[in-house]
Amino acid sequence: MSNRGGKRPGAGRPIGSKNQRTAEIARAAAESGITPIEVMLGTMRELWALGTPEAKREAAEIAKDAAPYIHPRLASIDQTVSEDRPFALLVEPCSNAQEWEAIYRPRAALEDKSSSE
Numbered sequence: 001m002s003n004r005g006g007k008r009p010g011a012g013r014p015i016g017s018k019n020q021r022t023a024e025i026a027r028a029a030a031e032s033g034i035t036p037i038e039v040m041l042g043t044m045r046e047l048w049a050l051g052t053p054e055a056k057r058e059a060a061e062i063a064k065d066a067a068p069y070i071h072p073r074l075a076s077i078d079q080t081v082s083e084d085r086p087f088a089l090l091v092e093p094c095s096n097a098q099e100w101e102a103i104y105r106p107r108a109a110l111e112d113k114s115s116s117e
Contacts, residue, residue, distance in 0.1 A: 037066060040062050040065065043062055044062040044066065045059075
């Protein structure tokens with residue numbers, strides 16, 4: 001039972017083995033002339049140029065299939081904000097926009113430093 005779990009010499013995938021093979025396949029496809037993504041994009045453009053509703057629908061389907069290879073997905077961000085103490089915003093009444101700007105306009109620390117030089 002002592003041989004289970006943990007790091008063992010020689011265990012696991014050799015470093016770089018999968019990535020090298022994948023790079024070789026991509027390089028061979030590019031050298032052979034045309035890649036599958038190029039076929040997809042070319043067909044999509046031809047269908048879009050036809051201008052018929054059916055052709056545009058088919059072009060949109062091809063675009064949806066090709067998008068993951070062209071545009072990376074944006075990662076979602078979870079953010080939890082917890083504030084244990086209550087807070088209040090105290091706002092002074094203003095009679096016009098100039099008065100409001102004089103009170104609430106960002107101060108010099110937030111303004112563009114290049115304009116003062």
